[in-house]
Every structure is written in structure tokens, then in C-alpha cells.
Amino acid sequence: MSDRMQIDDPVLWPYWEGAQRRALLVQRCQACGHHQHYPRPFCLECDADTLEWVETKGHGTVHSVTTVHVQLLPELKPPYQVALIDLDEGPRLVTGIDGTPCAIGDRVTVTWREREGLPPLPNFTKAAP
Amino acid sequence: MPAPLYITGVAETALGEVPHENELSMVAKATREALAEAGLKRRDIDGLFVNYMGEEGSVQVAEYLGIQPRFSDSSDLGGAAFEAQVHHAIAAIQAGFCEVALIAYASRQRSRRARSLSGGAPAMGVPIMHQLEVPYGLPSPIGRYALIAARHMHQYGTTRAQLAEIAVAARLWAQKNPKAWSRDPLTIEDCLNARPISEPLHRNDICLVTDGGGACIVTTAERARDAAKKPIRILGAAESHTHWHISQMKDLTISAAAKSGPEAFAMAGITPADVDILQPYDSFTITVLLALEDLGFCKKGEGGAFIESGVLRPGGKLPSMTSGGGLSYNHPGALGLMLLIEAVRQLRGEAGERQVPNAKIGVAHGVGGLLSTAGTVILARE
Numbered sequence A: 001m002s003d004r005m006q007i008d009d010p011v012l013w014p015y016w017e018g019a020q021r022r023a024l025l026v027q028r029c030q031a032c033g034h035h036q037h038y039p040r041p042f043c044l045e046c047d048a049d050t051l052e053w054v055e056t057k058g059h060g061t062v063h064s065v066t067t068v069h070v071q072l073l074p075e076l077k078p079p080y081q082v083a084l085i086d087l088d089e090g091p092r093l094v095t096g097i098d099g100t101p102c103a104i105g106d107r108v109t110v111t112w113r114e115r116e117g118l119p120p121l122p123n124f125t126k127a128a129p
Numbered sequence B: 001m002p003a004p005l006y007i008t009g010v011a012e013t014a015l016g017e018v019p020h021e022n023e024l025s026m027v028a029k030a031t032r033e034a035l036a037e038a039g040l041k042r043r044d045i046d047g048l049f050v051n052y053m054g055e056e057g058s059v060q061v062a063e064y065l066g067i068q069p070r071f072s073d074s075s076d077l078g079g080a081a082f083e084a085q086v087h088h089a090i091a092a093i094q095a096g097f098c099e100v101a102l103i104a105y106a107s108r109q110r111s112r113r114a115r116s117l118s119g120g121a122p123a124m125g126v127p128i129m130h131q132l133e134v135p136y137g138l139p140s141p142i143g144r145y146a147l148i149a150a151r152h153m154h155q156y157g158t159t160r161a162q163l164a165e166i167a168v169a170a171r172l173w174a175q176k177n178p179k180a181w182s183r184d185p186l187t188i189e190d191c192l193n194a195r196p197i198s199e200p201l202h203r204n205d206i207c208l209v210t211d212g213g214g215a216c217i218v219t220t221a222e223r224a225r226d227a228a229k230k231p232i233r234i235l236g237a238a239e240s241h242t243h244w245h246i247s248q249m250k251d252l253t254i255s256a257a258a259k260s261g262p263e264a265f266a267m268a269g270i271t272p273a274d275v276d277i278l279q280p281y282d283s284f285t286i287t288v289l290l291a292l293e294d295l296g297f298c299k300k301g302e303g304g305a306f307i308e309s310g311v312l313r314p315g316g317k318l319p320s321m322t323s324g325g326g327l328s329y330n331h332p333g334a335l336g337l338m339l340l341i342e343a344v345r346q347l348r349g350e351a352g353e354r355q356v357p358n359a360k361i362g363v364a365h366g367v368g369g370l371l372s373t374a375g376t377v378i379l380a381r382e
């Protein structure tokens, strides 16, 4: 609850509550099965408003990736990678790459980056072959 | 378009580093110059279109200019706002809501050191981006453009050298423009060896950070009769946008120009083959590459091969970024208005050493946000 209060967006609380227990959640439409992220009050595919939060398997494929050479955040020492990942369930999300640098097409698995005073942040790391 | 409309006056503000002005005084001076070209008076302005001029920007600018518009627009489509506002001005004038539209902008982002890559503090609105993107250290906006460039390179085999050709073409034009900020020689090699910022984009793939801005008057054929300079006809205009968060862009290689381009060309009744000069938004080299493909100057995925032979350079078959563009001439945070100004000057035949001979049809194509927005304006000398 204390972390909840630091995030000024009630619609995303379920996402961050999932992160708290290291589960990567996205919305799933009960009418058509479409997964979407970030959350909305209705399904972007079929307009149904019967959406549930479901846990993803945490697997995905790198859709694009950039290596950043400037320091923007104290906790991120360049160079580091930021990627767009296509989750196996469908949604695409921005994430950080931990460990071995990745290339487009690489398979990746979710990992969690601890944060001071905030829920852990989902990152991805190259999947074991 | 039912009744023809014209751009009858354009002016730049002071450019580069502007230490002794503020944004409102810059806009006011450019407006006076544009009005002089248009043969109109300040109080003739009854439609006002601005972006990035602060909270309720058109309200602030109108007060400063001492005018009371009956049509007012501060819509924020980022750097493409000004092309979109030509589109809005057409709608407003055709509907009879105003007759003399002023589109104006100024920024002192260089002098104020206002540019930060971090994405800044959450502004008004719901900060989804600050929860889901900012914590990953994705530079704003360049990191998004980098992801787009990387995907285009992966999907179509586009190379860094092909992107560099865009920066080199811009520089060759800038060397012909005494007002351009960067005029030193630049080679493809220089670009390839430049410092990486957010790969695959390196230092020379990125626009300047300067002060600047301008003013532009859009009006009817009747009001254009008093113009001191040759009025330039607006043949077509259109706008669109695709996403805000980069994760929501449906296809990283297809920009909003794929909608605004065909719509503007259809309104104009011409095709890309008819275009003599192109002013594409060159915030980043990749921005230009996508515009060339999405506007239909070449096929999707073939942008790299299309530009390789130097078509964008002085003497090329598609002279582009003829001022030197945002990469080498001036990039005051939002470039869209500068593109309209340069297109008008080329079509009037007053571009000096960089004049493209016999330029009759020009396109100004604005892009804004995180490669989110597009505004396409097609202009012609009658």
C-alpha cells in the first residue's frame, strides 16, 4: 500500500502491485482474448469493457533496441540498452536490457530491477539458448 | 479546395543565439516583417495560430500583439503544428471564421539551455510515460528515433552511411545559406566517426539546438492582392498522428506521413513526381528517410538506396532541406514554421545562392513529438 500511494495513477496500480510480487501483468479482453498494455477501460480490438489483469509468461522477442551513451539517470551508467520487446502474449513495451547486450530478434526473459521506494521495474535479459 | 488561399508573408525571427529578446518580442518583430510582405496591417489579423508560446499561447501572443482574434488555435502537434495549422487555417478561412491568419512561433531554447534528454519532470496530464518509459533511461526524444532507425536498418538493410548522406546534403545546402548555424565541411566519414548518442544515431544524425522562430500569413486571394511580394498558393494540406508512447506506434517504419502525404497530394491534385523542392523535417536523419518513403518519393524500405546517389543535395533531382535544415541551418525546438518559410522563399525565387532554378512546386513536411505527428503542406508559384 505504501508503494501504491507513491504512484499517482490508480489505473496502473494493478500493474505495479504485480511488479511488487515480480509478476508482469497486462490486460486481457475476456470477450476476444486480446492482450493490451498499457491498460485502458476497453479493448482496443473489439471495444468490450470486460478486461482482466493476467500474468504474462515473461517471455518476448526484441523488436528494436538502442544503446545509450549518455547518462540520464544516476542509477544507469552508460552504455546501456533500452529495447522494445514484443511479449509472447502480444503487447509491445519499452524495457531495459540487463546483462549481455541484445540484438533485434533475440529471445528475452523478464528480470526485475530493484528500486528505492518504488516497485521493482521489469527489465529483460537474453534468454538461455 | 473551393477558393484558393495564399501565403502572402513570411519572416524569420533572429536566429542562432538571441540574448537580447524574449520569445514574444521575437514573434512580434517577425510578424511585422511578414505583414509588410503581405501588405496588411496588424489589426487585419483575425485568426491566430501558435504553438509552444506558453500556457494558452495564442492568448498570450494576441495580447502582446495588441489584437483580438476571432479564431484562435494553440494546438500542440509538436514540430508539425505549423503545417497542421496551415491545414486548420484553410478550414477556418473557408468556413468564414477568419480571413487573415497569422501562424507564429519563437523559442530561445539555446539561450535558456532548455533542452534535456531525460524527458523532464511530469507535466500536466496522466504521466503514463513517467511510469513506463522514463525509468529505463530512454533519451527523449532521440531514443525513440533511435529505436525507429534500428528497426528500419534491420528490416530494410538501411545503413548508417545512407543516413549520413542526409546530414551531408543538409550541410552542403547550409554552406549556401549565410544564416545557417553550421557551415563547416562535413563528410560521410565524419558522420560515421562521430560520437554515438543513442545507437544507431550518432552526433551528426541529430539536429541543432538554436534560438529562432518566425511568422507566416495565410489569407484569401482578395486579401493577397495587396501583397508586396509574390503570393504563394496553398495547393493542399493535411495532418495526422500515430502514437505518443513509442510502444504504441503500430509499425516503427511507417510514420503519420503515410496518411498526411497522400491526403495533401490528393487535395493538390499532383503527385510526388511533380515536386521541385522538398522541405522535410530533419530533426534526425531517420525523420527524413521515413518522410521520403511515406510521402511517396520512393517505395517503403527503399529510402536508403534512393538518397545514396545524392538526390537531396544541391543539383540533385529532389533538392531537400535547402536552407540547411534543422541539421545545419537552425532548429529552434520546433522546425515546422522554418520549413514553410524556406519553401515560400524558394518558390518566390528569392533564396539567393541556394535558389533552386525554376522551383514551382514545393512541399513543407512537419514532424513532431516522438515521430508521432505529421503535417504536409503543398505550395505552388502560380
Ligand SMILES: [Zn+2]
Binding pocket: A029, A030, A031, A032, A033, A034, A043, A044, A045, A046, A047, A048
Ligand atoms: Zn476484445
